[in-house]
Amino acid sequence: MPRPSLKDQRSEEILDAYLTCVARFGLEGATQERIAAEAGVKRPLLRHYLGNRDQMIAALTQHVVDTFNASTSSLATALADAGNAEDIVAVLFADDAPNDPRLLLAWQGLSISASENPGMRADLLDSLERFLTVLSDTLNRIVPGANPARVRAVAQGISSSFVTLDSLSPLSPPAGWRQELKQAALLLARTLEGSA
Template sequence: MPRPSLKDERSREILDAFLTCVAHFGLEGATQERIAAEAGVKRTLLRHYLGNRDEMIRALLEYVVAGFSESTGALAKLLGPDGDLMNLITLLFDQRNASDPRLMLAYQAMVASVDTYPEMREPLLNSLQSFLMVIETAAKRSHPTCSPDKIRAVAHGISAAYVNLDALSPLNPPADWQAAAKTAATLLASSLKEPQ
């Protein structure tokens, strides 16, 4: 198997630096100077590796969406074909399976910039929809007679509780907030139970 080229390796390093800058400063605040400093390269090399600003943003969008896709696929695989909603909640909120909060922060920065870069809308929505579908599928397995509207509402609530943890990561919230978010997701899941 051939070694990855230096250009591919350097491009990934610069994308990772871009991700960090967007997570810290937003899309517009992630200047070429900041990205170059974070990546440890000269500013003039950014164009060589990733292209102009629009090409860099497109590459970052693909990088973020691919990161979410990978995480969503890994979650679905861990859950397996028989995993129920409580298994999913345990997987989502288990500290050992923590995601990279920079992805969510960059995702939010991109959402905030959709008016300026409308081509980002569809890939961002699709990545979120894929995540919601994993939650909905687990909920349907656990509660097959529940209405699709209620399943969808609970899936959105569980997703919001999970995503909120990464969104708040710059605040360095108290550790017990993760347990509270898991409890909130569990309460939402229990609302799907049929009355006895």
Template structure:
């Protein structure tokens, strides 16, 4: 079996460093110097591995979307067909959920760049829609009598709570807040049991 190329490996390491820098400093603050330092390479190598700044942003967006897809596959694996809304909330808000908060922070930075980089919009929207679809699917199966409108509203609410938790991760939220966010998502999910 052939070994992965050094270029592929180094590109992944640089993308991970770029992800860390964007999560910490934002898209504009993730300078070539910071990325190179984080990756442990010389600045000229960034262009060699990832191209110019536009190419780097495109590569980062692809990396973030791929990271979300991987996390979403993990979520699907832990949610069997008979998963309940409680199972969903437990999986999303588990301490060891496997979600990398840097992904959400970089995602937000990329979303903020969409007015200048409209080419990023569709992949970011598709990634978010796929997440909504997984949440909605669990809720629909668990509450078949709930209206589509209520299912979508609860999907949006749970998703917003989950996203805000990662988005606020740089604040190092108190553990109690995480528990309260999980409880809020659970309470929202439970409304489907009584909804028409």
């Protein structure tokens, strides 16, 4: 009886190592040597499991986008019961939220290199648009009649506060910054309450 293939499992492990390397060193700094060392495999196996450099970048982009989209779907489910601005902010900035800072850092690393890899641009923008749509839809439901342009601007502002947390993670910012960003998002969300 033949042994089961470990290709899918090994590919996921290598993609996870690639994600870590891009989060730490950027796309250009995520060399095959670093990825192989992080994954605990020999460098030639990277090509076996993920292909050449362009195929590796495409696989990582798809992995990041899929993971980001899954997180956005989970967020939409969590926000389904939100009844006010406090609920939205509580969900986004929960201390036990399963955020993986590597994901956003890799997303940023990929977006920086989108000019050299234009095929990834649409997928990255689409994943961000989905996130903004979830926030906008929730805000529209909570504050019916609010100006759509203001709702979108508030969603952008809340999103910016939210992603700043992960963007700053390599700096190990003071713990108080998390509370300040949470407060900023709450203040911004409350501006819609009097505008409807």
